[in-house]
Amino acid sequence: MSDPRRRIGHYLAAATKGLWGRERAVVREELEAHIEARVAAHLLAGMTEEAAVEATLAELGASKSVGSDMARVYAPQVVLGAAARGAWRQLWTRLVESLLIVVALALGVGVIVAVASFLDIERQIAGLMSLPLEAREISIQSIESGEIFQVGDTLGAVRLGVVGSRQVLFKPSDLDEIRAAVPAADYVYGKVRNYMWTPIEPLGPYELPTQDRFITAAVTADFLSAADLTLLDGSLLTASDMAAERSVMVIRREALELLKIVGDPIGQRVSMANLVPDHTIIGVVDTGSLGQDIFGYSPYQSASTGGLRFAYLAVDDPRDLQSVREQVADYVSARWGDSVSVTTQPYLTRYGRQQRVLAFAIAGFASLGLLVASLNVMNLMLARxxxxxxFLGVRRSLGATRSDIRNELILEGMLLGALGGIIGAVVGAxxxxGYNGSLETVNLALNRGIAFSWTSVALGFLxxxxASLVFTLYPASFAARQTIVVALREG
Structure with a gap:
């Protein structure tokens, strides 16, 4: 077969049949080709067709050469289909071996695909924060106490507070001051942690009341109108509610079940540990992607009996965040003076570093799993x-070269690898x-599922x-090095 396309087609056909234990079909085809070649040689020598066939059969039956002798000995078993029971047993064994190889590769590739999608760090962070990757943050270091004041971007807002501390930095009335100092912000608000106590019924001798934590937001008058909220029932907070310091609240639709509110929620009162006095529900909203960890909104004047740890300065257009950061830095310097130093550093550096450490750890375990699967491939291919x-000896006796044997076995291993890669992509998906479904089950406030990445699928398939190519090289080379006599005797 001098034509490369015909040779590749022959390799592919032989490798495909080898997957399912159909070597007998391959040997039969090669034996027929061998006989046809000998008959054609006799015809070219001037023999008639009948004489050429008789001469070829005589050569197969009488020749003492290794090739002809082995072809004559194995022809009844291999070509004529004797020992069919052994053929079915070998077919079953081959199918089981192929299945084990595919499963091993599929599990390894499935883990790789899932991990690669999960660890697409920059894309995940950018999607979570809704910000460009070149976003910056302002770190404000207190010279006296060593505390770090943070201005970090989160969900299209700038957060100002103390990192790693429960220190109350602002009074609710400070929101007006911050808004005046930072006109680039579209709206200013603060988060207040409120708690609703839910006693266990009946209360046992060793049981204590449990608490469900709900976070509400202390907001300025323009927050709800400027934010991306959809009013489902009732009304939003108004400037008159703020001016009158009314104890009212607008809640998210998801909070109705969590707060065990039955019937029409408008007019019902919400009682929480540090929300004094009780607040009356005046509206129900759908927040979309904004503030998924916030269950309610109330006027900042009545939202908390204490202060605010963080103040949020939000914008409609993330491109305005740079102006907000600059104005916040000026505000901090004016308020705290020389007691703090303001520096700008990459926004995602700290979070990205932590995620990459986790990435390398998980990727290491995933790679170990793929390595074990690949070693299993080599072991099973060597056993095959x-x-x-x-059969390899018979094929060699019929004219198959060492490179033919080696290339067909390598191609057979790569076909198994391709099948394992396809199944592995399905396993990874x-x-x-399952991971995204578990997030929905536990009802996390910031439910950020992991998107399926086609890049990860391509990586896993590759x-x-x-892996199948590398770990099939040794078994294929081992088979190609065997001499015809040794292969037939040991086989």
Whole structure:
């Protein structure tokens, strides 16, 4: 077969049949080709067709050469279909071996696909924060106490507070001052942690009341109108509510079930530990993607009996955040003076560093799993080669070269790798789907599922092909090095 396309087609056909234990079909085809070649040679020598066939059969039956002798000995078993029961047993064994190889690769690739999608760090962070990757933050270091005041971007807002501390930095009335000092912000608000106590019924001798934590937001008058909120029932907070310091609240639709509110929520009162006095519900909203950890909104004058740890300065257009950061830095310097130093550093540096450490750890475990799967591939391929030595010997006796044997076995391993890669992509998608489903089950406030990445699928598929290629080289080379006599005797 001098034509490269015909040779590749022959390799592919032989490798495909080898997957399912159909070496007998390959040997039969090659034996027929061998006989046809001998008959054609006799015809070219001037023999008639009948004489050429008789001469070829005589050569197969009488020749003492290794090739002809082995072809004559194995022809009844291999070509004519004797020992069919052994053929079915070998077919079943081959199918089981192929299945084990595919499963091993699929599990390894599935983990790789899931991990690669999960660890697409920059894209995940950018999606979570709704900000460009070049976003910056302002770190304000207190010279006297060593405390760090942070201005970090989160969900399109700038957060100002103390990092790693429960220190109350602002009074609710400071929101007006901050808004006046930072005109680039579209609206200013603060988060207040409020708690609703839910006693256990009946209360046992060793049981204590549990508390469900709900976070509400202390907001200025323009927050709800400027934010991306959809009013479902009732009304939003108004400037008159703020001016009169009314104890009213607008809650998210998801909070109705959590607060065990039955019937029409408008007019019902909400009682929480540090929300004094009780607040009356005046509206129900759908927040979309904004403030998924906030269950209610109330006027900042009546939202808390204490102060605010953080103040949030939000914008409609993330491109305005740079102006907000600059104005916040000026405000901090004016308020705290020389007691703090203001520096600008990459926004995602700290979070990205932590995520990358986790990435390398998880990727290491995933790579170890793929390595174990690949070693299993090499072991099973070597076992397949040893079990098929007699057939390989017959094929060598019929004219197959060492490179033919080696290339067909390598291609066979790569076909298994491709099949394992396809199944592995499905396994990876299933792992991601299960992870996202678990987030929905636990009803996390910031429910950020992991998107399926086609780049990860391509990476996993490529790894499966490369792994199967690398770990099939030794078994294929081992089979190609065997001499015809040794292969037939040991097989």
């Amino acid at each position: 080669v040893l079990r098929r030595q007699s 299933g792992l991601l789907s 790894l499966a092909i490369v």
